Amino acid sequence: MKRLLVLGGGTAGTxxxxxxxxxxxxxxxxxxxxxxxxxxxxxxxFLFIPFGGYRPEQVVKPRRRFIPDGVDLVVGEIDRVDSAxxxxxxxxxxxxxxxxxxxxxxxxxxxxxxxxxxGPLWRDGIFDFYTLDGATALARALPAFVGGRLVxxxxxxxxxxxxxxxxxxxLADAYFRHRGMRDRVEIVYATPLPxxxxxxxxxxxxxxxxxxxxxxxxxxxxxxxxxxxxKTLVSYDERExxxxxxxxxxxxxxxxxxxxxxxxxxxxxxxxxxxxxxxxAHGNVFxxxxxxxxxxSKAGSVAHFSVDVFADNFxxxxxxxxxxxxxxxxxxxxxxxxxxxxxxxxxxxxxxxLTGHYPLPGVGPFGLLAENRRNHWGKLAFRPMYWHLLLPGxxxxxxxxxxxxxxxxxxxxx
Amino acid sequence: xxxxxxxxxxxxxxxxxxxxDYDEWSEGLAVQLAAAIGIDLTAAHWKAxxxxxxxxxxxGETATIRRVCTLGGIPTKQxxxxxxxxxxxxxxxIAGLPKPLGCx
Numbered sequence: 001m002k003r004l005l006v007l008g009g010g011t012a013g014t015x016x017x018x019x020x021x022x023x024x025x026x027x028x029x030x031x032x033x034x035x036x037x038x039x040x041x042x043x044x045x046f047l048f049i050p051f052g053g054y055r056p057e058q059v060v061k062p063r064r065r066f067i068p069d070g071v072d073l074v075v076g077e078i079d080r081v082d083s084a085x086x087x088x089x090x091x092x093x094x095x096x097x098x099x100x101x102x103x104x105x106x107x108x109x110x111x112x113x114x115x116x117x118x119g120p121l122w123r124d125g126i127f128d129f130y131t132l133d134g135a136t137a138l139a140r141a142l143p144a145f146v147g148g149r150l151v152x153x154x155x156x157x158x159x160x161x162x163x164x165x166x167x168x169x170x171l172a173d174a175y176f177r178h179r180g181m182r183d184r185v186e187i188v189y190a191t192p193l194p195x196x197x198x199x200x201x202x203x204x205x206x207x208x209x210x211x212x213x214x215x216x217x218x219x220x221x222x223x224x225x226x227x228x229x230x231k232t233l234v235s236y237d238e239r240e241x242x243x244x245x246x247x248x249x250x251x252x253x254x255x256x257x258x259x260x261x262x263x264x265x266x267x268x269x270x271x272x273x274x275x276x277x278x279x280x281a282h283g284n285v286f287x288x289x290x291x292x293x294x295x296x297s298k299a300g301s302v303a304h305f306s307v308d309v310f311a312d313n314f315x316x317x318x319x320x321x322x323x324x325x326x327x328x329x330x331x332x333x334x335x336x337x338x339x340x341x342x343x344x345x346x347x348x349x350x351x352x353x354l355t356g357h358y359p360l361p362g363v364g365p366f367g368l369l370a371e372n373r374r375n376h377w378g379k380l381a382f383r384p385m386y387w388h389l390l391l392p393g394x395x396x397x398x399x400x401x402x403x404x405x406x407x408x409x410x411x412x413x414x
Numbered sequence: 415x416x417x418x419x420x421x422x423x424x425x426x427x428x429x430x431x432x433x434x435d436y437d438e439w440s441e442g443l444a445v446q447l448a449a450a451i452g453i454d455l456t457a458a459h460w461k462a463x464x465x466x467x468x469x470x471x472x473x474g475e476t477a478t479i480r481r482v483c484t485l486g487g488i489p490t491k492q493x494x495x496x497x498x499x500x501x502x503x504x505x506x507x508i509a510g511l512p513k514p515l516g517c518x
Contacts, residue, residue, distance in 0.1 A: 156480065194500070198515075220500055222479070224491065236494040266484045295475075295515050 005098035009035035012289025013104035018393030116226030147184030148244030174338030199352035334379035342375035361406035439510030
């Protein structure tokens, strides 16, 4: 009996066990998934909670419900992986052996990594929205905000869902307009990047949307500490940004057990081959989803397209055959822009986000890098798809590999 | 890839002037690249540049500021003093490496 052990029952890990349970014979393969709790969060939903868009119970369900028959769910905190002995030890002392290991424990916001964030102002004048608790606390604080300077801030890249801070900013602008108090709120967007986004065409488009909304961008801002007394962000090059309300995206890091096990880089991400997710250090270890170091967005869409490639590859690999699938870095993200509108971006390792239509050329229904209502409805429609189609590993008619169909080539545009 | 002349050397660069061939770099070239962006290289600069060169050879990617800090042992604050405003980009430029991916 071979043993496949999956660490993490989030978006990537849940899809992996669903797809592989169907592909690996039960009489030959035991599949186990480990997670520290039994709550599966629909993380894209957190964005809407501060603005009253979703209630907490709409974005949390028991993990157990999405783990198929024939897969064991072990609830416990991981202490370390012994990749020489092929075992995983839990904090409570349990030991789990494996023949193949899939690391899918994602990435987490770490406010403890920036001096001054976790002081008395934490979740009072300083909030995060990438956790359910943070988003819920912000939902209570926003209605009480009477005006002043709102600073939306990113500590460092990479972060999961790198467009979410922009979305939050657009939604905050719309929220204060609807409350009739936009003229009493100064909105500042402080980012370690040189502009609104990394890739030039998307950065220009998103940057001009910030300009249109009178949002001040503070680029190349790498925070050193937060001065809580003065309510000010201080950067390494000694620039200061005072705030009345700070919404920060803390440093994102992979799980600490990855560092303890000697499997991670300086941010606890597992170095892997960017096309197959096979560990660069161990021939029986894969890392998939946000937990690995591939150079594309940390996003659910990437996890989804990755698992599509990985599931078939894994079956070939364990049979001693070459892996024929090659992941291209495909990401596909809806970007809320406020007032019931949104954008869509679609890109991969080699092609930056371009304008055009998706998935059908000239038809859409979604517009790439262009604001419209259909993109917003697409984003909302995704939540039930996530629970009912994506997690169970059912086919979704969107190909894993990015297509150039419907995209405008930058040369053709100019 | 365009070819440009730096001092007496012919090197391949990308649209922003970053060297595209690891082996076309030399320490002499680094001095000239640094001068072109207003930096006079000291021992402290060289420690960062040499770390970047070695790390790229091992990893195939340009190190981030955080990596230079944690693995190279140079505090971030010092990197901002040595390479003002945009340390990641400036270090890579002088070290003859691709612009760091930063984020995607």
